[in-house]
Amino acid sequence: MIDYLLTEEQLMIRDLCRQITDEKIRPIAAELDKTEKFPWDVMKVMAQSDLFGVYIEEKYGGMGGGILELCIATEEFSKGCAGIALCYSASALGTYPIILYGTEEQKKKYLPPLARGEKLAAFGLTEPAAGSDASALQTTAEKKGDHYILNGVKHFITNGGDAETYTVIAMTDKSKGARGASLFVVEKGTPGFSFGKKEDKLGIRASSTRELIFDNCKIPKENLLGKEGLGFIAAMRTFDTSRPGIGAQALGIAQGALDHALKYAKQRKQFGQSISSFQGIQWMLADMATQVEAARALVYASAREVDAGKKDVATHSAMAKMYASDVAMKVTTDAVQIFGGYGYMKEYPAEKYMRDAKITQIYEGTNQIQRNIIAMGLIKETAR
Amino acid sequence: MNIIVCIKQVPDTTEVRIDPVTKNLVRDGVKSIVNPFDMYAIEEGVRLREKHGGKVTVITMGPPQAEAVLREAISLGCDDAVLISDRAFAGSDTLATCYTLSKAIEKIKDYDLVICGKQAIDGDTAQVGPGVASTLDIPQITYVRKIEEIKDNNITAERATEEGYEVVQTKMPCLITVVKEINTPRLPSLKGKMKAKSAVITVWKAADINADESRLGLKGSPTEVWKIFTPPPRPKGRIFEGDPQESVNQLVELLKDLNH
Ligand SMILES: Cc1cc2nc3c(=O)[nH]c(=O)nc-3n(C[C@H](O)[C@H](O)[C@H](O)COP(=O)(O)OP(=O)(O)OC[C@H]3O[C@@H](n4cnc5c(N)ncnc54)[C@H](O)[C@@H]3O)c2cc1C
Ligand SMILES: Cc1cc2nc3c(=O)[nH]c(=O)nc-3n(C[C@H](O)[C@H](O)[C@H](O)COP(=O)(O)OP(=O)(O)OC[C@H]3O[C@@H](n4cnc5c(N)ncnc54)[C@H](O)[C@@H]3O)c2cc1C
Numbered sequence: 001m002i003d004y005l006l007t008e009e010q011l012m013i014r015d016l017c018r019q020i021t022d023e024k025i026r027p028i029a030a031e032l033d034k035t036e037k038f039p040w041d042v043m044k045v046m047a048q049s050d051l052f053g054v055y056i057e058e059k060y061g062g063m064g065g066g067i068l069e070l071c072i073a074t075e076e077f078s079k080g081c082a083g084i085a086l087c088y089s090a091s092a093l094g095t096y097p098i099i100l101y102g103t104e105e106q107k108k109k110y111l112p113p114l115a116r117g118e119k120l121a122a123f124g125l126t127e128p129a130a131g132s133d134a135s136a137l138q139t140t141a142e143k144k145g146d147h148y149i150l151n152g153v154k155h156f157i158t159n160g161g162d163a164e165t166y167t168v169i170a171m172t173d174k175s176k177g178a179r180g181a182s183l184f185v186v187e188k189g190t191p192g193f194s195f196g197k198k199e200d201k202l203g204i205r206a207s208s209t210r211e212l213i214f215d216n217c218k219i220p221k222e223n224l225l226g227k228e229g230l231g232f233i234a235a236m237r238t239f240d241t242s243r244p245g246i247g248a249q250a251l252g253i254a255q256g257a258l259d260h261a262l263k264y265a266k267q268r269k270q271f272g273q274s275i276s277s278f279q280g281i282q283w284m285l286a287d288m289a290t291q292v293e294a295a296r297a298l299v300y301a302s303a304r305e306v307d308a309g310k311k312d313v314a315t316h317s318a319m320a321k322m323y324a325s326d327v328a329m330k331v332t333t334d335a336v337q338i339f340g341g342y343g344y345m346k347e348y349p350a351e352k353y354m355r356d357a358k359i360t361q362i363y364e365g366t367n368q369i370q371r372n373i374i375a376m377g378l379i380k381e382t383a384r
Numbered sequence: 385m386n387i388i389v390c391i392k393q394v395p396d397t398t399e400v401r402i403d404p405v406t407k408n409l410v411r412d413g414v415k416s417i418v419n420p421f422d423m424y425a426i427e428e429g430v431r432l433r434e435k436h437g438g439k440v441t442v443i444t445m446g447p448p449q450a451e452a453v454l455r456e457a458i459s460l461g462c463d464d465a466v467l468i469s470d471r472a473f474a475g476s477d478t479l480a481t482c483y484t485l486s487k488a489i490e491k492i493k494d495y496d497l498v499i500c501g502k503q504a505i506d507g508d509t510a511q512v513g514p515g516v517a518s519t520l521d522i523p524q525i526t527y528v529r530k531i532e533e534i535k536d537n538n539i540t541a542e543r544a545t546e547e548g549y550e551v552v553q554t555k556m557p558c559l560i561t562v563v564k565e566i567n568t569p570r571l572p573s574l575k576g577k578m579k580a581k582s583a584v585i586t587v588w589k590a591a592d593i594n595a596d597e598s599r600l601g602l603k604g605s606p607t608e609v610w611k612i613f614t615p616p617p618r619p620k621g622r623i624f625e626g627d628p629q630e631s632v633n634q635l636v637e638l639l640k641d642l643n644h
Contacts, residue, residue, distance in 0.1 A: 012577050020571060050574035063574055 002293060004300050006072070013054060013069055017076035020045055025080035032083065032206035033352055036198070038162050039084045039206050046088055047117025055092060056099065060111035066307035067241060071248035071299055078252025079259070082356035083206030085252065087120070089245050090158035090207070093364075094121025096238045097167040097183055101226035110165055110185060119164035124154040124212050125235050132369050134169075134235060135178040139214060141170035146221045148172075148184065150192070150214035158363075160210030161195040164188045168212065169231045181231030185223045192217030203355030236314075239364055241306055243317035247299040247324035250360040254292045254328040257335035257353035261285065264350075265338055281338060288331045295324040315377030322370035325360035332357040385438035385534070388489055388498045389429040390516070391422035391457060393450040394506045418453045421501030423460075424562045427569040428531070429499050430461035436534065439463040441492060445473060445484055451585050459572035459580035466492070470589040475602030478507070482515030483604060487593040489520060497539070498559040502527060513561035523554040529565040 006014070024045050032039060046052060054069040056062025063069070070092050077085035095114050098106060098121075113119040130136040139152025150170055154160075166186045173180035186193055196211025226234055262285060265276035275281050302320035306313050332354040336343035343350040361367045396415045403410050418426070429440040442457040444450050445468040454465035468488045476484065489498060498520075500513035510526075517524035529549060530542040540553040544563050572580075590600055598604060624631035 008581075009578070012581075013574065016572060016574060016577065023571065045571060048573060049571055054574070 002297065004296075009063075009065070010069060010072055013051070013065075014072050014076060016049055017051065017073045020049065020051075021076050021080035025077060025084050029081035029084070029206070030346075030349070030352070032081070034205075036200075036205045036208075038208050039087055042084055043087060043117065043120070052088070052091065052117030053115030056095070056111055056115040060107055061115035062111070066303070067244055068300065068303040068307050071244055071303045074245055074248040075252040075255070075296075075299075078249045079256035081206060082249055082253045082353075082359075083204035085249055086158060086204050086207040087162075089249060090122060091117075091120040091163065092245060093238070093242050094123040094159065094163060094165060094167050096242055097123070097225055097234055098165075098185065100237060100241065101183060101230070101234055106185070106222075106225065114165060120159050120162060121165040121167065122157055122159035122163035123238070124157045124160075124166055124168040126154060126156050128153065128155050132366060135181075135232065137169060137171055137181060139168070139170040140174065141172050141182060141184060143172065143221070147218050148221060148224070150184070150186065150217040150219065152214050153196075154212040154214075155196070156199065156209055156363075157212050158207055158209055160208060160212055161198070162208050166212065167225065168214075169235050170214075172228045172231075176229065178232040179229050181235075182228045183225040183231045183234045184219060185225060186214075186217065186219055190217055190219060202358060203352070204359050240314045240317050243321040243364055243370075244299050244303040244306060246360055246364045247295065247302070247317075247320035250321075250324040250328035250357065251292065251295050251299055253353055253357045253360065254288075254295065254324070254331040257328075257332040257350060257357075258285075258288050258292055260349050260353070261288070261335040261338040264342075268340075275338070284334050284338060288334055291327045291331060295320075295327040299324050312377075315374050318365075318370040318373040318377075321360075321364060322367045322374070325357070325367060328357040328360050329354075385432060385436040385497065386495045387429045387432055387438065387440045388492060388495050389422070389425050389440060389442045389457070389462065390485060390498065390500045390512070391426065391442055391444050391453055392419040392501075392504045392507075392512075393417070393444060393446050393453045394419045394504055397505055416449070416452065418456055419501055419504045419506075421503060421505070421562070421564065423501075423569040424564050424566050425499040425501050426457050426460050426462060427567045428562055429497075430570075431567065432497070432531070432534070433461075433463075438496075441466065441495075443468060443485070443488055443492075445469070445476075445481060445488070448587075454585055455580040455583060456572070458583050459576040460570065461573075461576060464586070465583065466586045466588055468588050468593070472590040472597065472600050475605055476600070477605035477607035478509055478511040478515055479606065480600055480604035481512055482519050483599045484593070484595065485512070485516050486519035487595045488588060489516065491588070491593050496537075496556045498522075498557070500559065500561045502561050502563050510561070513559060517559035520559070523558040524560065525552050525554060525558065526561045528560045528562050531560075531566075 024042050050063055051073055053062030054065045054073055058064040074085055074089045098110050114121055125134055127138055141148040141150050168184050168186050169181050171180050172182040192215045194213045199209040265281050266274050268275045299320045302316040305316055336350045336354050339348055339350040342348045393416050396417045399414050401410045433440050440462045441464040442454055442462040443466045444454060448469055451467050454467055458465055473484055503510035514524055525541050525543055527544045528541045529544040532540040537556050538553055539556055542549045542551055624634055
């Protein structure tokens with residue numbers, strides 16, 4: 001691995017997350033992939049080890065780092081199980097809108113229990129009719145006195161049902177289109193707020209995905225984050241900040257699969273020698289390792305740019321997410337290939353990485369949408 | 385409630401190799417770790433503090449590099465650490481070790497409970513806990529698998545025995561040694577790791593603990609090691625199969641031959 005000149009604190013995070021991955025995540029990954037049980041025990045360990053707060057300011061109970069710290073943790077966890085890692089990182093996605101748009105009062109109220117990992121968060125944007133086209137939202141938030149009344153359905157929401165704190169985008173003024181969307185905090189247990197059934201997924205099966213159902217759900221007006229009409233911009237800025245995190249998840253999946261493939265290639269014998277002595281396998285491994293390292297360089301660099309407070313980070317975080325997830329898909333597919341027929345069997349670890357990798361090309365904006373963002377960035381830049 | 389946890393730095397036996405020629409342990413390059421049983425002692429100390437307040441002081445007697453295990457203990461939640469280290473302690477047997485630890489504990493003075501591991505995975509004697517308690521002249525409960533209650537200066541604990549367990553109550557201050565059934569040690573926290581990194585570790589030399597020099601190190605160690613050997617593996621038993629009547633006859637004959 002290239003030396004990214006991480007700080008002592010960042011190296012500490014990495015070591016600690018690696019220890020948690022080896023001792024607490026790897027031993028249960030295959031089991032949770034089968035049972036789809038939510039990994040509460042691991043969440044408790046992460047919480048006790050202060051890891052839910054790595055990207056949150058110290059005055060709100062965090063450790064004062066940024067998205068790079070979150071990436072380092074997510075990468076390590078994802079090497080062991082991307083599903084468990086997602087339970088952790090999706091909470092950050094749900095928390096970021098509060099960090100970015102919350103008032104001092106809102107931050108003081110919501111962030112400390114999230115930083116301590118006593119509560120998980122979730123982010124609710126996607127709806128059945130509004131996926132890539134987030135401007136087609138149907139969920140409404142109608143202002144009535146000092147309350148908003150929410151109605152509608154969000155779907156495919158990670159940590160849905162298991163999280164306590166939800167940041168949700170709803171239309172406060174449908175006539176204004178994308179400019180009529182607003183961002184709210186909704187807490188689990190609010191009357192009129194319920195959950196749909198848990199989705200049965202191809203991969204990341206330790207992570208839960210559910211519908212959020214709002215049926216005349218009444219929330220105080222203090223739960224509005226930022227101003228009315230900011231919702232769509234807020235969602236986009238949240239993604240610009242958080243996308244390196246998906247890149248880190250993809251990176252961890254790819255590295256995890258590569259590690260297994262390399263070990264297996266050295267052990268497996270055919271034609272009287274280990275398959276790692278065949279140039280055909282060596283070149284595959286060389287490509288995989290190079291792609292993983294390139295993805296890491298891009299993910300870390302874009303995370304550092306976000307943490308430095310640069311203004312236009314959309315293009316680079318889209319690149320990090322898109323490239324790392326494409327690498328994850330390719331590297332995990334090659335890992336299955338190196339395992340041969342064993343790679344196709346659930347008894348061996350390779351196929352799970354491949355199933356887990358696929359989602360990273362889809363959520364937080366599909367890779368087609370990432371390419372749109374990158375292209376728009378290029379065109380805008382050259383128009384100046 | 386003030387708690388003192390005694391820990392020992394030991395070689396990671398999962399990594400220890402035997403030199404094929406000299407038949408000695410190859411200690412070079414072998415990682416040192418906190419004696420695994422002491423991880424349970426640390427965890428129990430931290431849990432008791434979380435429940436009853438007070439502080440946890442962790443101590444070890446060892447060479448300067450034993451400081452590493454004290455830092456690890458801090459990352460796991462201990463508040464203070466003392467390294468008891470002096471050339472004068474070299475060559476200590478369990479008696480001298482117990483004496484030295486006791487003098488250090490006396491110097492800390494204000495304590496309600498001393499926690500030790502059941503035994504060290506290298507020395508393996510399981511003598512230090514009981515030895516420290518008797519040197520300090522305080523009650524002891526060994527092989528504790530559960531602390532039932534701490535109330536009005538009394539501690540009630542379950543001690544594991546081969547057949548089951550005993551419930552024992554005694555007055556504090558006292559010393560307990562713990563077995564691994566007592567808890568599941570936590571992993572370090574990030575805040576703990578940072579605190580451990582910057583923590584100042586107090587070092588006490590022989591002069592600091594007001595010790596009688598004749599009871600320290602080699603001078604204070606009457607034990608003489610005559611021989612170190614691996615006991616031969618127990619020979620395999622013989623199983624008589626087939627007709628029971630016939631087998632019994634064979635067995636009786638054999639026992640007669642063995643002069644039983
Ligand atoms: C497991 C899982 C967890 C998720 N978690 C969350 C969550 O926590 N919060 C949340 O809000 N959402 C979440 N999502 C939703 C996810 O972000 C969306 O599924 C994703 O954005 C794609 O939307 P869609 O499924 O409606 O696909 P569609 O938008 O219908 O896309 C279908 C296909 O068309 C392509 N396409 C669409 N538009 C264009 C275009 N303009 N140009 C080129 N191609 C295009 C897409 O790339 C895709 O290949 C999750 C989804 C999954 C599967
Ligand atoms: C003649 C002789 C000379 C020796 N010379 C040396 C020497 O030079 N250097 C050396 O390292 N060893 C030496 N030893 C070994 C040393 O005496 C024992 O390792 C030590 O007394 C602890 O005994 P044990 O390992 O059996 O621990 P146990 O009694 O099995 O340990 C039980 C518990 O006591 C506590 N404990 C044990 N040791 C310590 C410690 N040092 N600090 C804090 N708490 C502790 C821990 O909580 C531990 O779980 C010598 C032994 C003999 C017989």
